[in-house]
Amino acid sequence: xxxxxxxxxxxxxxxxxxxxxxxxxxxxxxxxxxxxxxxxxxxxxxxxxxxxxxxxxxxxxxxxxxxxxxxxxxxxxxxxxxxxxxxxxxxxxxxxxxxxxxxxxxxxxxxxxxxxxxxxxxxxxxxxxxxxxxxxxxxxxxxxxxxxxxxxxxxxxxxxxxxxxxxxxxxxxxxxxxxxxxxxxxxxxxxxxxxxxxxxxxxxxxxxxxxxxxxxxxxxxxxxxxxxxxxxxxxxxxxxxxxxxxxxxxxxxxxxxxxxxxxxxxxxxxxxxxxxxxxxxxxxxxxxxxxxxxxxxxxxxxxxxxxxxxxxxxxxxxxxxxxxxxxxxxxxxxxxxxxxxxxxxxxxxxxxxxxxxxxxxxxxxxxxxxxxxxxxxxxxxxxxxxxxxxxxxxxxxxxxxxxxxxx
Amino acid sequence: xxxxxxxxxxxxxxxxxxxxxxxxxxxxxxxxxxxxxxxxxxxxxxxxxxxxxxxxxxxxxxxxxxxxxxxxxxxxxxxxxxxxxxxxxxxxxxxxxxxxxxxxxxxxxxxxxxxxxxxxxxxxxxxxxxxxxxxxxxxxxxxxxxxxxxxxxxxxxxxxxxxxxxxxxxxxxxxxxxxxxxxxxxxxxxxxxxxxxxxxxxxxxxxxxxxxxxxxxxxxxxxxxxxxxxxxxxxxxxxxxxxxxxxxxxxxxxxxxxx
Numbered sequence: 001x002x003x004x005x006x007x008x009x010x011x012x013x014x015x016x017x018x019x020x021x022x023x024x025x026x027x028x029x030x031x032x033x034x035x036x037x038x039x040x041x042x043x044x045x046x047x048x049x050x051x052x053x054x055x056x057x058x059x060x061x062x063x064x065x066x067x068x069x070x071x072x073x074x075x076x077x078x079x080x081x082x083x084x085x086x087x088x089x090x091x092x093x094x095x096x097x098x099x100x101x102x103x104x105x106x107x108x109x110x111x112x113x114x115x116x117x118x119x120x121x122x123x124x125x126x127x128x129x130x131x132x133x134x135x136x137x138x139x140x141x142x143x144x145x146x147x148x149x150x151x152x153x154x155x156x157x158x159x160x161x162x163x164x165x166x167x168x169x170x171x172x173x174x175x176x177x178x179x180x181x182x183x184x185x186x187x188x189x190x191x192x193x194x195x196x197x198x199x200x201x202x203x204x205x206x207x208x209x210x211x212x213x214x215x216x217x218x219x220x221x222x223x224x225x226x227x228x229x230x231x232x233x234x235x236x237x238x239x240x241x242x243x244x245x246x247x248x249x250x251x252x253x254x255x256x257x258x259x260x261x262x263x264x265x266x267x268x269x270x271x272x273x274x275x276x277x278x279x280x281x282x283x284x285x286x287x288x289x290x291x292x293x294x295x296x297x298x299x300x301x302x303x304x305x306x307x308x309x310x311x312x313x314x315x316x317x318x319x320x321x322x323x324x325x326x327x328x329x330x331x332x333x334x335x336x337x338x339x340x341x342x343x344x345x346x347x348x349x350x351x352x353x354x355x356x357x358x359x360x361x362x363x364x365x366x367x368x369x370x371x372x373x374x375x376x377x378x379x380x381x382x383x384x385x386x387x388x389x390x391x392x393x394x395x396x397x398x399x400x401x402x403x404x405x406x407x
Numbered sequence: 408x409x410x411x412x413x414x415x416x417x418x419x420x421x422x423x424x425x426x427x428x429x430x431x432x433x434x435x436x437x438x439x440x441x442x443x444x445x446x447x448x449x450x451x452x453x454x455x456x457x458x459x460x461x462x463x464x465x466x467x468x469x470x471x472x473x474x475x476x477x478x479x480x481x482x483x484x485x486x487x488x489x490x491x492x493x494x495x496x497x498x499x500x501x502x503x504x505x506x507x508x509x510x511x512x513x514x515x516x517x518x519x520x521x522x523x524x525x526x527x528x529x530x531x532x533x534x535x536x537x538x539x540x541x542x543x544x545x546x547x548x549x550x551x552x553x554x555x556x557x558x559x560x561x562x563x564x565x566x567x568x569x570x571x572x573x574x575x576x577x578x579x580x581x582x583x584x585x586x587x588x589x590x591x592x593x594x595x596x597x598x599x600x601x602x603x604x605x606x607x608x609x610x611x612x613x614x615x616x617x618x619x620x621x622x623x624x625x626x627x628x629x630x631x632x633x634x635x636x637x638x639x640x641x642x643x644x645x646x647x648x649x650x651x652x653x654x655x656x657x658x659x660x661x662x663x664x665x666x
Contacts, residue, residue: 183569191515203516220425237612265559268545270557283553373642382646386648390649
């Protein structure tokens with residue numbers, strides 16, 4: 001149902017004509033009635049109607065009928081048309097990075113490029129290793145989804161992943177392999193795969209036309225134009241992401257078990273790095289303080305306890321609580337953190353611009369109506385000092401003995 | 408007893424200055440040489456496949472090397488087979504390269520192909536070699552966002568370094584003049600890349616336009632004036648500090664930022 005207000009001229013005509021047999025039905029009832037003592041009672045609040053701009057209107061011409069019934073204006077969720085490939089004549093395989101278990105914008109661009117190459121005949125097959133948290137594979141443009149889970153693929157196991165990809169190569173015979181040319185894994189995996197398959201990949205590709213692909217060469221001073229390669233490592237923004245269709249995301253599986261390869265590189269786990277030493281622009285987890293922070297000593301202790309890089313709003317920097325190079329926002333650093341914990345920051349537009357690229361924003365604030373709360377994925381309304389202290393305690397409990405008091 | 412130093416070999420190429428395009432030592436290869444010098448001192452071997460006449464090669468000698476071997480090849484020749492032949496019986500335990508060349512195709516495939524042909528493991532983005540014991544090396548790998556990962560790998564292995572490796576020392580003019588370039592004539596194989604591909608000056612990439620797919624004027628107005636809104640965020644009101652902290656902690660744990 002559309003939101004356009006429509007008039008009903010017939011009903012208006014009947015309402016104006018007091019002699020019309022249907023006149024009573026189109027009149028608002030309940031505005032006046034006979035009381036128990038025989039006195040006419042009137043309800044002045046029921047008179048009139050709410051106009052289109054929200055103010056009350058009283059129309060004494062007798063034509064009053066429109067706008068009284070509140071229209072239900074919940075926007076129906078737009079159902080995008082479903083793109084189905086019943087029997088794909090070929091496959092385009094995409095191996096997304098899934099940083100933090102979710103599709104990145106780079107991955108979405110790549111899926112868009114895959115659809116450009118697949119057209120209506122082919123299917124886009126996405127290969128996902130390990131756990132993921134993504135729920136929108138269908139709108140991102142995945143026709144078939146191959147999920148390889150298990151202990152083999154947890155942690156850093158590029159050789160095992162290449163083994164699985166060669167099994168996919170044997171089973172699906174994909175026309176193209178598309179991987180993101182990123183430092184977060186795709187660039188490495190794609191090159192390992194290309195070396196294994198004996199294919200010459202097109203790297204840092206930023207434009208794909210029907211026959212050719214163009215990629216950056218050397219140190220970025222030259223472009224290399226070549227015929228479309230089978231293995232394509234594409235740069236970000238190589239194509240428009242899929243936005244106008246829904247896809248099946250049907251789960252497929254491998255016919256044969258992937259051979260277990262003896263890992264020659266053993267992963268001993270992540271190393272604790274000094275969060276203060278990581279540049280703000282590329283820190284993964286930022287604890288940022290603003291005007292609402294009173295106890296800066298507690299704030300610094302929280303940052304140490306959480307292992308977060310410290311940031312600050314402009315006010316906190318101007319007041320001298322934090323160094324200028326820690327300022328987040330339009331005049332400071334534009335951060336790209338995956339998780340941004342804002343304590344006592346109300347969210348000036350310049351600050352919100354600076355955190356535009358952040359994935360998850362958590363706000364701790366006293367004012368429930370501030371702009372940061374509107375931006376945040378999780379907001380806690382309350383005193384920042386008490387919450388930070390509780391957070392330090394919770395972290396200490398976590399460090400001491402796992403999740404024994406997890407609520 | 409002084410432990411026997413590691414037999415380290417660095418593969419170097421000729422770079423191009425990002426602005427002027429003038430030949431220079433390649434940034435990442437110089438970092439690889441720096442890492443090699445820290446690991447093996449003067450004993451580090453440095454190898455280049457290409458033109459021995461190039462003056463920029465001497466910049467590597469200026470980092471404190473006494474000699475540099477060159478496998479003499481014309482431009483556009485395939486460096487992979489000659490490097491493979493050389494490495495096969497060089498006795499190197501650790502081969503260091505940059506991530507990608509600054510001239511030519513610069514696909515960054517060379518370390519991968521060499522590792523594949525030699526059958527050695529490859530460590531991508533080596534930041535530091537912590538220790539080498541009983542033929543097993545414990546190394547730190549550089550990850551995006553300044554993170555590090557500890558890996559254990561058996562010798563011999565190949566490693567590529569990127570910008571997370573230690574910054575290369577300055578090149579001094581005197582040692583650069585005094586160092587010797589040993590030239591080997593090798594069999595030349597042409598690279599078939601340029602038979603069907605062509606180089607062009609880099610075009611600036613088109614800026615992505617913000618496409619607004621609004622059907623009505625009201626929607627367009629809304630899209631133009633909308634504030635950055637996540638919408639649908641969870642708001643916890645009137646909860647104790649402990650409950651609030653617990654909720655935050657749960658989210659941080661889910662996102663995997665707490666270790």
